[in-house]
Amino acid sequence: MQVRPEETVAEFVGASKRYGEVLAADRIDLRIRRGEFLSFLGPSGCGKTTALRMLAGFESPTGGAVLIDGRDVGAIPAYRRPVNMVFQHYALFPHMTVAENVGYGLRQRRPRMARREIAEKVEKALATVRLDAFGPRRIWEMSGGQQQRVALARAIVNEPKILLLDEPMAALDAKLRGEMQRELLDLQRSLGITFVLVTHDQEEALAMSDRICIMGKGRIAQIGSPQELYDRPANRYVADFVGKANILSAQIASREGGLAQAVLGNGAAVTVADAPGAAATEAEIAVRPEALSLAAAGAPLPEGMTALPARVTHRTFLGDHTEYLLEAPRVGALQVNVPRQAERAAGGHGMGAEVHVLWPAGAGLVLAAG
Structure with missing residues (x-):
């Protein structure tokens, strides 16, 4: 399906990233639709995490451009982009309470937000991830699934246009992973935020995505809906990797x-x-x-x-x-x-x-x- 410009929230335009002699991302062209759940799927070293980090602002393209809302964000640092990321190991502060972790980004804003406003936003974010009564708890008192929800609440409290997920369920057991997949989907639908997931787990990508971008050797091998990729793989690489x-x-x-x-x-x-x-x-x-x-x-x-x-x-x-x-x-x-x-x-x-x-x-x- 052709993406109309007004539907596009982010875009890679011939975006490449080189680390010395290693070409980690090779001329990626991709439009990300507003409100969709998109997954980058592929084996280790295929370029999926590099693409995510260029979108987040942790890496700058060595060629081409990354656009958000039609604006080249190459010179905009990560903390000024309308995106937030949930990391694989959550990156929560163990010395802070749950509420303090969720409100951390809000407290860094300038001009400063009023304490009452921060508290209201934190309370709303915790309610969204069903942790209403957990604000006073310490991080080490939370289970793995609860910690993931804290990380999600901290990411959505800033109301980003794009939420980036870097293999956030890799550390969870199979049953909890399935539960969190459903919760993430419900959250994405209720918020209407664009979610971009990086994963090497094909079942996870098939279960959650509106579209999947199959990566290989730094390039896009094929992009389409889960059913399209499963029923009509473009080549042996995709057929071997999906299902x-x-x-x-x-x-x-x-x-x-x-x-x-x-x-x-x-x-x-x-x-x-x-x-x-x-x-x-x-x-x-x-x-x-x-x-x-x-x-x-x-x-x-x-x-x-x-x-x-x-x-x-x-x-x-x-x-x-x-x-x-x-x-x-x-x-x-x-x-x-x-x-x-x-x-x-x-x-x-x-x-x-x-x-x-x-x-x-x-x-x-x-x-x-x-």
Whole structure:
């Protein structure tokens, strides 16, 4: 979707950052929409944190520009930008109470704010994160999840236009992380502030984001909604990083109407979605594990599916589904995720079992080169 200028709260215009010989960010072009939840997602060293720090004002671009509300902020220090950041380890002051931590930024403003006004803003911020009665407590008396809420309250009390989140849930356990994800989403929707999250956790980005910016080698590999990135990854890098995918070599026999007829290494033909503008006859195909299913080797095969002979090499029960790893001759390793109800109906397949991997027409996608 094209972003209209009035919808844009921040923008990277050919923004680059070099540390000596290392190019950490390479000509990033990106418009951040007002009120959206945007995530930078990628492995360590991909440039996502560098992008966030340039937006925050902790780093200055060595090329290009960073704009907020259409204004180049390259010469504006971090403390004068309309942004606030929640750090991975929260950076709270242990010698201060919760209320003193939340009000710290307000007390630094010039001209000075009245104490009563500061107290009212602090009280409102704590209520927003559901810590109304915790103002007098010390930081060391708070749990990890409560400390994160204190950090959020301290960030939103200044009413920033953009709230930056630098892997704020990395230190939380899985259950608390899920709870905090929902709380962050509720907070973002109630405040209407633009949230920009940096994370290496793909599930976190998929669960929370309006759009995800996949980073690799300092550049944007692809940007889109979670569903767009999952269903239509631009290349192998994105397909590998967002969710799980079987990536197989194939020969493209024909193309028509956005579909491709692909021949796998064992000679089996499958119908898959084609990549826009693709023309090569040799290609890689990505197919998600949940798009495939299994049948016992001797069972009758349903119509409209390609059957690939395979052997079960690993079987892992994961509660709502069972993960099968298989070896298909002249095709390679495959992963198939079978929902629990289907597993119960079929009776499951043991280690070493000979099975058929069933590939429905239209499952899978030809990946663009790169």
